Amino acid sequence: MRSAMLARLCVDEDALALAASYGVGYILSGRLAECEGLQNAGASIGQDLCMPAVVTRQAMLELSGTTSEYARGRLAMGYARTELAQGYGPATRYVSLLGNVRDVLSGRASRPLCAKSTDDGEWSRLLRLHATVLGLCAGGELTSAFALLLDEPRRRSPKDLPSALACLDFSFLRCLMGEAATAEEEGELVGAREVIERCSPKRLSIYRKALESSASILMGRRESIEGLELAIARAGEYGDLLVEAALLVSGAVGDLGADSCSRAHVRATRAIELADAANSKYLASAARLVLLAARIAMGEKPPVQRKIVDLTPLDQLGVMLVKASHGERVRVGSMRGLSSKSFPRELLWALGLVATRCGPASAALRLSLPDSWSRALEAIPTPPVCVDERCRGDNLEGEIALDAAGYYRPPARRASVRLLGGLTVSVDGIAVPISRLGRRHAGELLCLLAMARGHRLRKHEALEAIWGDRDYVRGMQKLYECVSTLRSILGGRHDGMDPLVSNRTNGSLELNEELVSVDIDELRAELDGVFEQEGSDRFLLVHAARARRLYGGGAVVGAVPDVTGAYGRQARKLRRTYSDAMVSAASAALREGRPYMSSLFARSAIQEGGRSEDATEALVKALAMMGRFEEIREMWDEYARSGRRGGAAAEAASTFDRIFREALESRGDDETEGDRQPDK
Structure with a gap:
């Protein structure tokens, strides 16, 4: 700062030489205007060929020069290598590291080339870190890059170019890893953007704007990138092949979301060429996946690639999508590098692409996704x-x-309540300890409200259901303490609104749906979708598959004393509705020629609704279509051992025997009901 003041006050050679020795420091600290002023002043008195000026000019070219410009500058610096080593070590070190970054972006280097030095300071370390992160991203190692930046303290105070680059790198990776930004991190981004704008307005600032939008595009939250064409053209002009390829991939994904499949096809094809030229297998795989998605979205049916041993995870996702488009069953267990138990977070964007943006093929693929993959996608x-x-x-x-x-x-819902599969509550993504829910019956009141239609309950109903107390006046103090505790658990007031609304006029309690989400609502919506889509089997199956994933064993039972039985009645009604929906889905899957899927729905119906005739018939037919006749025999044996009764039970028994017999006769078995004896 003092040298910049001196340069503005003096124009003699000594003052300019002193100021010029800090030229690279001006650039890295975000004072490009002062640096350009020094360069112009030095040129007017013949100082533009001195070594400090040469080094400073090269730093400017590494940041904002074309390929030919910075290549000529590197050649000039090479001629003066001995003189530079004598007195300008730190500055030339920074320039070399900036050059490494350009080499990584142009595809000429996958990792930093400059060896570590004992004289390296913070700026050198951060520039090396930036080049390393870029190389890891180009290779698809997003998790490793994210881990390098996670505990980097300098990214939290982006006051200069190296720390601003670390801050922006982390922001981009955080979004691609499916992580939400904190308020502090969003504030830090403001300072990082300002530094980038000052240091490199013609190149890095344009990339920054486009890449920030690209992250949202890839995660499926936006369909267009402002200034995309300018950023792609600028990347081509400056020879940054990796940036150009990444922007083309992001733009193609956005085009798919906007139903511009032809445009997506062209951009993905160009991205493959650039990624291959830059030796980035990851970007090439990403572009191939987008190209495949574009072809399927346009109605094409690419051939299924049977040999998948040597394919990357992105290529394997493409194989899964192609199989789904052909109506084939997708098995994750046969994929190398992908597991049904968990999904790599660094590929969430690709999962979102194949599962949501390819029309009927995506809908068919979602039906086959493991539960862990579906949860990752929804998170x-x-x-x-x-x-x-x-x-x-x-x-x-x-x-x-x-x-x-x-x-x-x-505005986001702050609290999330899950009753299906077990009671869990989270506020702003942080789980609430179960011990807190047990205080003053807060968890019991929450379960009652979550299960009730409209999440509304009369106060006297809550008193009676929880405490068995019909005296409204005497029980008010207990209810007041319970409501106060539950409000605290759900996060308290937010933007002037209460998560739990107490209406004195009609004496009711109600969960505020703007602040509290309940998984029961999602399940009911999907179940309604099953019954509304009867006649359109494909969409019916989509809703049924979502409902089956959400159900997770049904609403938690035993969490509420339920003196009046209101909670139990709602839970049983939900269970019956779910069972009926699964039966409808099992029949629809049979009509679609998908016996395995039908068997899953039928087993769910039997598990929750008992052995109904329709569910059993669907399951037996599905097993017969798959040739699993021994399993049908075992089911008949088990049913025979359960015993038969007279009256209606005998009539039902006759129906079940007919179902089993017809299925076995379809294979040619001639065993009749009279010959059938329960196994001992």
């Missing part, structure tokens, strides 16, 4: 939307709330 947070893009031309700036970073974030 992706919504990235913030930039105010400029949200409000462009609509003048909505006064009508929306902005966060500290100047970004709009749609």
